[in-house]
Amino acid sequence: MGWFHMKLHRQFVLCLITLFVTLSGCNSSSNSGSEQQRPNIVILFADDMGYGDLSSYGHPTIKTPNIDGLGEQGVRFTSFVTGSWCVPSRTQLITGRYMPRVDFGGATGSDGVGGLPDSEITLAEALKEAGYNTGMAGKWHLGYKQSKFLPPNQGFDSWFGLPYSNDYRKPWVQTEEPLALFRDTTIVEHPINQNTLTTRYTEEAVSFIESKAGQEEPFFFYLAYNMPHLPIHTTEQFRDKSRGGFYGDVIETIDWSVGEILNALDKQGILNNTIVFFASDNGPWLNLPDRMLQEGNKPWHQGTTGLLRESKATTYEGGTRVPALMQWPDQIPGQQVTDELVASPDIYRTLIEIAGGKLPDHPIDGYNLISFLKGDERHSPREEYLYILRNSLEAMRIGKWKLRLVEEKPQLFNLQNDPGERFNRAEEYPEIVKKIQDRMIMRASDLGIEIPGRE
Numbered sequence: 505m506g507w508f509h510m511k512l513h514r515q516f517v518l519c520l521i522t523l524f525v526t527l528s529g530c531n532s533s534s535n536s537g538s539e540q541q542r543p544n545i546v547i548l549f550a551d552d553m554g555y556g557d558l559s560s561y562g563h564p565t566i567k568t569p570n571i572d573g574l575g576e577q578g579v580r581f582t583s584f585v586t587g588s589w590c591v592p593s594r595t596q597l598i599t600g601r602y603m604p605r606v607d608f609g610g611a612t613g614s615d616g617v618g619g620l621p622d623s624e625i626t627l628a629e630a631l632k633e634a635g636y637n638t639g640m641a642g643k644w645h646l647g648y649k650q651s652k653f654l655p656p657n658q659g660f661d662s663w664f665g666l667p668y669s670n671d672y673r674k675p676w677v678q679t680e681e682p683l684a685l686f687r688d689t690t691i692v693e694h695p696i697n698q699n700t701l702t703t704r705y706t707e708e709a710v711s712f713i714e715s716k717a718g719q720e721e722p723f724f725f726y727l728a729y730n731m732p733h734l735p736i737h738t739t740e741q742f743r744d745k746s747r748g749g750f751y752g753d754v755i756e757t758i759d760w761s762v763g764e765i766l767n768a769l770d771k772q773g774i775l776n777n778t779i780v781f782f783a784s785d786n787g788p789w790l791n792l793p794d795r796m797l798q799e800g801n802k803p804w805h806q807g808t809t810g811l812l813r814e815s816k817a818t819t820y821e822g823g824t825r826v827p828a829l830m831q832w833p834d835q836i837p838g839q840q841v842t843d844e845l846v847a848s849p850d851i852y853r854t855l856i857e858i859a860g861g862k863l864p865d866h867p868i869d870g871y872n873l874i875s876f877l878k879g880d881e882r883h884s885p886r887e888e889y890l891y892i893l894r895n896s897l898e899a900m901r902i903g904k905w906k907l908r909l910v911e912e913k914p915q916l917f918n919l920q921n922d923p924g925e926r927f928n929r930a931e932e933y934p935e936i937v938k939k940i941q942d943r944m945i946m947r948a949s950d951l952g953i954e955i956p957g958r959e
Contacts, residue, residue: 541777543777543858546709546726546765549597550784551729552786552789553807553826554788554807554808554810555809555822555827556808558827562810567756567759569759572829573831575840576839579836580841582843583825583846584846586826586847587848588823589785589786589816590668590786594728598627599620599627600627600868600869601867606624608621612647612648613668617649618653619652622652623866624864627659628658637716637719638662638726639723639726640726641665641704641705642728642730643669643670643729643730654688656688666686669730670696671733671734671796675798698737699740706765709761710765714772722859724855727765731758732754734796734806735796735801736750738754765780775833777834780832781830784827787807789817790816790822809821812924819893820908828846837879842884844886845901846884847889850884850885852870853870854872858874871885896953896955897951900947902939904918904920905936906925907941909944909957915930916929916940
């Protein structure tokens with residue numbers, strides 16, 4: 505090859521290299537922009553669903569492929585804890601705070617005059633301030649007597665749902681307050697057709713997703729199912745379809761709902777950059793009062809806690825440990841199952857920080873989980889959790905150890921090898937009892953609440 509041709513050859517190679525580098529730079533820039541795009545957020549919150557009610561958590565007959573799929577595409581938590589009944593669990597999720605920190609000024613069920621004060625920054629308010637479109641369907645239970653307590657005045661652009669649990673009517677609750685369905689701050693249905701609540705909430709969620717998907721701003725949608733809280737309901741479409749009986753029909757209706765929402769996200773091309781989080785608010789109501797067994801309610805119309813002890817409205821694991829799954833395909837690796845301790849206030853903080861929102865100035869009780877969820881950190885940042893029931897700090901978990909101070913003698917359980925809380929190890933480990941008890945005294949003082957059996 506002559507000198508002239510060699511020079512042309514070198515110039516040609518240099519041009520190819522330059523073109524390659526330029527194109528690689530463009531692709532890198534494009535990927536960077538995609539990574540920086542804030543995710544959409546969907547929270548799906550069941551009511552009274554037990555730890556053992558999903559296929560992926562061990563139920564032998566109820567089939568929940570859509571909910572289980574969230575864990576296959578992301579992470580399934582086996583030590584996710586929340587409040588032991590409706591209001592505390594929703595307080596933790598929506599404000600990121602243990603309930604005693606929040607001055608409701610009264611009850612929030614039927615005839616209750618309390619509600620979230622202006623000083624609380626709800627998850628919806630924080631995300632809205634960060635530029636998110638926000639919407640909600642389903643159960644609120646954080647105040648209704650004044651319109652300022654309702655979701656449209658707590659950060660949600662729209663709301664379609666009930667102000668509290670679906671049993672707040674006679675014969676289950678002795679109240680004259682109508683159990684009514686709201687559209688924003690206006691009653692649109694009374695009495696309610698509860699058979700279609702889950703399907704109508706789902707339609708609301710799908711409609712919201714379709715209307716917001718093409719907009720420049722990301723969105724947040726919160727669907728808080730009224731089911732499977734008693735009295736359970738579903739449409740004829742799902743009746744007698746599950747091998748798990750009527751209760752199984754209701755759970756499989758919720759699974760259908762999750763599938764419809766995932767399909768809507770997929771059709772809009774936004775599934776991969778949407779965080780979808782599913783959990784229950786607390787365990788099943790296995791210790792329900794006799795008043796609930798009316799109008800066709802049966803004791804077997806309830807869920808299961810699997811291997812966990814006790815149920816809703818207790819501070820045993822069956823009341824507070826719930827099924828929880830999360831996916832974000834763009835950022836969170838799939839096929840994860842973790843027994844690391846995670847709690848509902850962590851969801852509040854994590855989502856706000858991912859969205860680039862501003863955290864409140866007052867104390868919150870959540871941790872940012874994103875590094876843990878992405879696999880950058882081996883362990884959850886949460887090391888302890890407070891089990892509070894009706895303004896009393898009944899138990900505390902630090903690491904694998906949980907101390908309950910409700911009974912005459914302290915109960916100490918190693919939740920790593922005894923999640924069913926069968927074996928009291930207090931006498932064997934008095935130093936651990938003292939360590940956790942001292943910590944409980946300090947945290948109870950911080951929250952202004954009591955510890956059972958202490959003056």
